[in-house]
Amino acid sequence: xxxxxxxxxxxxxxxxxxxxxxxxxxxxxxxxxxxxxxxxxxxxxxxxxxxxxxxxxxxxxxxxxxxxxxxxxxxxxxxxxxxxxxxxxxxxxxxxxxxxxxxxxxxxxxxxxxxxxxxxxxxxxxxxxxxxxxxxxxxxxxxxxxxxxxxxxxxxxxxxxxxxxxxxxxxxxxxxxxxxxxxxxxxxxxxxxxxxxxxxxxxxxxxxxxxxxxxxxxxxxxxxxxxxxxxxxxxxxxxxxxxxxxxxxxxxxxxxxxxxxxxxxxxxxxxxxxxxxxxxxxxxxxxxxxxxxxxxxxxxxxxxxxxxxxxxxxxxxxxxxxxxxxxxxxxxxxxxxxxxxxxxxxxxxxxxxxxxxxxxxxxxxxxxxxxxxxxx
Amino acid sequence: xxxxxxxxxxxxxxxxxxxxxxxxxxxxxxxxxxxxxxxxxxxxxxxxxxxxxxxxxxxxxxxxxxxxxxxxxxxxxxxxxxxxxxxxxxxxxxxxxxxxxxxxxxxxxxxxxxxxxxxxxxxxxxxxxxxxxxxxxxxxxxxxxxxxxxxxxxxxxxxxxxxxxxxxxxxxxxxxxxxxxxxxxxxxxxxxxxxxxxxxxxxxxxxxxxxxxxxxxxxxxxxxxxxxxxxxxxxxxxxxxxxxxxxxxxxxxxxxxxxxxxxxxxxxxxxxxxxxxxxxxxxxxxxxxxxxxxxxxxxxxxxxxxxxxxxxxxxxxxxxxxx
Numbered sequence: 001x002x003x004x005x006x007x008x009x010x011x012x013x014x015x016x017x018x019x020x021x022x023x024x025x026x027x028x029x030x031x032x033x034x035x036x037x038x039x040x041x042x043x044x045x046x047x048x049x050x051x052x053x054x055x056x057x058x059x060x061x062x063x064x065x066x067x068x069x070x071x072x073x074x075x076x077x078x079x080x081x082x083x084x085x086x087x088x089x090x091x092x093x094x095x096x097x098x099x100x101x102x103x104x105x106x107x108x109x110x111x112x113x114x115x116x117x118x119x120x121x122x123x124x125x126x127x128x129x130x131x132x133x134x135x136x137x138x139x140x141x142x143x144x145x146x147x148x149x150x151x152x153x154x155x156x157x158x159x160x161x162x163x164x165x166x167x168x169x170x171x172x173x174x175x176x177x178x179x180x181x182x183x184x185x186x187x188x189x190x191x192x193x194x195x196x197x198x199x200x201x202x203x204x205x206x207x208x209x210x211x212x213x214x215x216x217x218x219x220x221x222x223x224x225x226x227x228x229x230x231x232x233x234x235x236x237x238x239x240x241x242x243x244x245x246x247x248x249x250x251x252x253x254x255x256x257x258x259x260x261x262x263x264x265x266x267x268x269x270x271x272x273x274x275x276x277x278x279x280x281x282x283x284x285x286x287x288x289x290x291x292x293x294x295x296x297x298x299x300x301x302x303x304x305x306x307x308x309x310x311x312x313x314x315x316x317x318x319x320x321x322x323x324x325x326x327x328x329x330x331x332x333x334x335x336x337x338x339x340x341x342x343x344x345x346x347x348x349x350x351x352x353x354x355x356x357x358x359x360x361x362x363x364x365x366x367x368x369x370x371x372x373x374x375x376x
Numbered sequence: 377x378x379x380x381x382x383x384x385x386x387x388x389x390x391x392x393x394x395x396x397x398x399x400x401x402x403x404x405x406x407x408x409x410x411x412x413x414x415x416x417x418x419x420x421x422x423x424x425x426x427x428x429x430x431x432x433x434x435x436x437x438x439x440x441x442x443x444x445x446x447x448x449x450x451x452x453x454x455x456x457x458x459x460x461x462x463x464x465x466x467x468x469x470x471x472x473x474x475x476x477x478x479x480x481x482x483x484x485x486x487x488x489x490x491x492x493x494x495x496x497x498x499x500x501x502x503x504x505x506x507x508x509x510x511x512x513x514x515x516x517x518x519x520x521x522x523x524x525x526x527x528x529x530x531x532x533x534x535x536x537x538x539x540x541x542x543x544x545x546x547x548x549x550x551x552x553x554x555x556x557x558x559x560x561x562x563x564x565x566x567x568x569x570x571x572x573x574x575x576x577x578x579x580x581x582x583x584x585x586x587x588x589x590x591x592x593x594x595x596x597x598x599x600x601x602x603x604x605x606x607x608x609x610x611x612x613x614x615x616x617x618x619x620x621x622x623x624x625x626x627x628x629x630x631x632x633x634x635x636x637x638x639x640x641x642x643x644x645x646x647x648x649x650x651x652x653x654x655x656x657x658x659x660x661x662x663x664x665x666x667x668x669x670x671x672x673x674x675x676x677x678x679x680x681x682x683x684x685x686x687x688x689x690x691x692x693x694x695x696x697x698x699x
Contacts (some may be wrong), residue, residue, distance in 0.1 A: 008484020012470065012477070019472040211468040218432045218462035218539075219485050220454055375436060 001228075005221055009229025013203065017233060027199055031191045031241045032248065038187050039253050042311070045179045046132040052079035052087050052096040059107030065118070065144050069100060074136040087121065097123045098133050110148065173342040184255045185341035186310040188245040189333035192268065193275050193304045196238045200279030201296035203230050204372075205289045223372040231276045238272035239265070249341075258344030264337070267354055271333045274361030275300075278329075281368040304330040329360045385410045385445060385537050385568035386431060392439035393426055400426045402591040403440065408570060408584075410536075413563045415582030416572040417681065423591040424572040425465055428541045431570070432462045445536050458486075461530035465541040465572075467522050471515035475506050475525055478514055479532060486533035500528035503558060520551030527558065537568040544578065556581050576678045587681055594684050603675050609633060609645035609683040611676075612653060614660070615669035616642070622665040629656050634686045638676065645683050 017023050051069065055062050070077045078096050081087045087099045101119035109116040120137055122130045146163065174181045204227075207213040216226065246264060249255045257264070279296060286292035306312065307321070308330035314322055325331050332353040339345035339353075347354070386408035393401040401423045408414040416424045429435040431442050433453040442449045445459030469478045479500050483493045501507050504524035509517060514525060523543060530538055540559070544552040556578065559569050563583075571582065579585055580599050587595040587602075595606050616622050619642050626635040626644050631652040635644040646652040649672055660667050675683070 002487050004484050004487050004489075008481050011484070012473065012481045015473055015477060016470070210471075211464065211466040212470060214434060214464050214466075215462065215468035216485070217434050218457060218460065219482075220457045220487070221485050375434065 001222070001225060005225045006229045006232070009221070009226055010232040013230050014233040016203075017199075017237065023199065023202075027195070027237045028241065028244070031195050032244060034191050035184075035187055035245055035248055036252070038191075039180065039184055039248070042183055042187075043179050046129050046136075047074065048076045049074060049098060049129070049133045049136070050078045050096045051075050052081050052090050052099040053077055054081045054084070054087055054099060054101045056104045057102045057106035057108075061107040061110055062102045065102065065141075066100070068140050068144055069137075072136070072140060074133075075140075091121065091123050094123060097126070097129065098137065100137070113152065180253055181255050181342060182338065183310070184249045184253050185337035186308070186334040188242065188249065189271070189337045190304045190308055190310050190330050191245065192238060192242060192272060193308075193330045193333065194300045195241065196234055196272055196275040197279035197282070197300040198293070198296045199237070200231065200234050200276040201282045201286070201292040202289050203234075204280060204283035205286055205292040208287050209289055217374050223374055224369055227277075227280055227368060227372060231273075231280065234276045234279075235269075235272050238276070239269065242268040242272070255341060257341050259340035259346065263347065263350075264340055267333065267336050267340070267350070267357070270354060270357045270361060271329070274329060274357060274364055277361060277364040277368050281364055281371060284368060284371045300330075303328045307331065308334045310334055329357060332356050332360075382446075383410055384408070385412070386414070386570060387443045388427075388431065388440070389442075390440035391427065391430055391437055391442055393423075393430055393435060394438045400591050401430065401437075404588075404591075404593045405440075406586055406593060406596055408568060410568050411563055411566050413559060413569045413571065413581070413583045415579050415585045416570070416588055417574065417576075417579045417585055417677075418572075418588035419574060422588045424574075424588055425541055426591075427588070428462075428539050428570070428572060432460060432539055433457065434462075458533070459536045461533070461535035461538040463523075463526045463530045463538070463540045463543055465545065467526060469514050469522070469526055469529060472513060474511050474513055475501065475517070476510050478525060478529055482529040482532045488533060496532050496534075500532055503531075503561070504528040505554070520547045520555075523547055523551070523555065524558075527555075531562070535567070537570065538562065540569065540571040542572055542574070544573070544575070552578070576676070576681070579677055585677075587684060589685055589688060594688055595680070599677055602680050603677065607675050607680050607683050608687060609647055609675075609679075610649040611673050611679050612644045612646060612649060612656065613638075613669065613671060613673035614642040614644060614656070614667050615640075616660060616665045616667045618665065622660060622663075625659055625663045625665060626656065629659050631655065634682050636678075636682065638678070643673075643676070643679055645679065645686065 017027055053066050053069070055066060066077070069075045079086070079090050081090070081099070087101070090096045091099060099121040101121065103117060103119070106116050106118075118141060120134065122134060124130050204213075207216065242265060246257070246261070250257060278299070282295050282299060283292045286295050304310070307314075307325045307328045309325070310330075314325050314331070317325070336350050336353045336357075339350050384407050389405050391401055391404045392399070404427060416427060418424050426435065430437050431444055431449060433449040433456055436450060444456045447456040447459070449456050470481070473481065476497065479497045480493070483496055488496055501510060504521070504527060506521060506525060506528070509521060514522065517525060527540070527543065544555050547555065559571065559581075563569050573579060582599065584598050585596070585602060586593050595602055597606065614622070614626060619637050619640055623635060623637055623642055626632060626642050629644075629652065631646050631648050633645045633647065635642055644652070644656065653670065657667060657670055660670075
């Protein structure tokens with residue numbers, strides 16, 4: 001292993017990136033753009049659900065229930081409908097996702113001490129949002145019922161009643177329960193995975209395509225020197241991207257970083273050794289740039305997004321798919337990043353994941369070196 | 377014995393290379409002495425580049441051995457690679473790097489210490505005549521300059537042996553001439569130069585030549601000895617009006633093996649000059665091309681090559697059928 005050769009190759013590789021505006025844009029611009037785009041667009045929160053109300057009772061009590069819907073931050077009343085047709089149209093056009101219908105005898109039945117019904121009509125096409133909105137609506141109605149019950153009891157002479165259970169929920173790690181806090185650290189991980197593998201996947205194939213590999217073989221440069229030299233600038237670019245992404249998380253998305261910043265960079269370094277090796281391996285196997293690019297997309301993009309636990313909880317997947325996720329390195333990095341960001345975990349708690357990332361890096365490095373042939 | 381082997385830069389023994397069923401190089405053997413300019417001459421597809429790639433260790437031989445600078449290329453390729461400079465047929469430098477950056481890259485690849493690097497780069501830029509293009513991107517260089525830059529890169533580490541695969545293809549005549557001046561300069565300084573070409577005039581510049589045809593070495597020697605000793609045919613030179621039209625007449629004359637236009641004359645190859653000469657004269661007169669001059673002449677290198685190929689094809693017609 002010669003240091004001079006390594007430097008020569010790393011320098012040359014860096015010049016390739018710097019001279020080519022497209023690869024420069026891909027190296028620096030793409031991860032920032034992806035993070036901004038996904039960070040804003042990809043939210044799992046269901047907030048201010050647009051609803052319509054049809055108050056056929058038109059009474060003090062019915063208006064009170066409606067004001068409870070209107071008053072909580074999960075709903076926003078967009079339409080006071082006068083009949084079902086109007087409701088239907090609004091749901092069809094998805095101006096509202098849900099409609100609350102109060103029957104004509106709503107107040108009458110309650111006043112006479114009987115129970116009554118409230119109809120909820122939901123747009124079920126977005127099942128996830130519908131389920132969450134239904135939970136909110138149930139909570140609003142339960143609360144209202146509870147109040148009614150207590151008031152009735154009070155009137156019957158029982159003064160000041162305490163509900164038997166006073167639930168005090170406290171969400172640890174993500175107190176505000178913002179999905180962005182949960183997504184951004186994971187996104188950083190996934191974007192790094194895709195980017196570094198994608199960038200390096202072109203480098204070896206490009207040398208074969210342009211005939212420069214033929215020239216390099218007839219020199220004393222070793223395969224390991226060539227690959228390591230190629231990897232170095234992409235590792236540095238990757239670390240720069242991590243720094244930018246952490247900055248975005250801090251200042252734009254305001255995601256709290258509870259753990260050690262240095263640990264974030266340390267784990268990122270381990271990860272960013274592995275992923276460019278994966279890109280190099282792809283590049284060696286593919287031998288042409290187009291094929292390498294597509295292969296890198298398939299190998300990194302899809303599994304990183306779907307199987308890393310970024311968006312879909314791994315424990316909810318069928319077991320066969322769960323087994324597959326163990327092969328997706330982004331899985332470990334995503335969970336490490338969340339651990340550091342949200343829970344402020346240290347090396348002791350994250351050791352296994354970091355070790356697995358290191359094993360992944362070593363494995364792809366060995367494979368890439370073995371696959372690289374210095375013959376035409 | 378020791379002295380003899382020390383004087384040999386390249387030694388190929390029964391070198392064989394197959395690509396599937398196709399035999400690209402078929403049992404080629406030759407030796408190149410140190411400081412020699414050795415040319416490999418042959419038509420396109422004859423196997424010249426494959427031989428160079430075998431000698432440079434880019435391809436593994438299917439049989440036989442190649443020793444370069446005293447090292448077996450297959451088993452001691454690392455040692456051999458320190459000795460050789462290689463300039464491939466295709467431009468294979470980095471287009472998006474400048475002249476200096478390309479040279480700097482290769483000096484790094486060859487582990488040239490920093491103290492020496494400046495010197496070597498200046499030297500390479502000087503010999504390549506690129507002093508005004510130091511900061512020009514390789515992509516923006518004219519073809520001739522690209523070639524010279526490629527040569528400069530191949531020479532950065534002062535190799536004992538340089539392989540130049542078609543170094544002047546696509547280069548204008550003046551640049552070609554300058555290129556050959558450079559090759560002589562190198563040889564004068566003791567570097568062994570192994571060059572492939574399909575230009576006959578360039579072949580004349582070589583100290584020794586090997587003629588390659590269909591993967592086989594059909595003759596080897598200095599240009600002078602090839603013209604003197606190898607040719608079985610006699611060359612009859614015909615000078616007449618409209619030589620291009622007269623060529624058919626010459627070609628169809630019995631006893632003429634092969635004929636071609638050579639400048640403004642026709643060269644006819646024959647094994648029986650005594651019979652063919654009068655017959656040729658009679659035919660040309662009869663067809664309206666009275667020869668101004670008709671008689672034996674010294675063969676050119678092209679004649680030698682054409683003659684050798686003609687006899688090879690006649691002796692081995694099976695090769696034709698298989699190709």
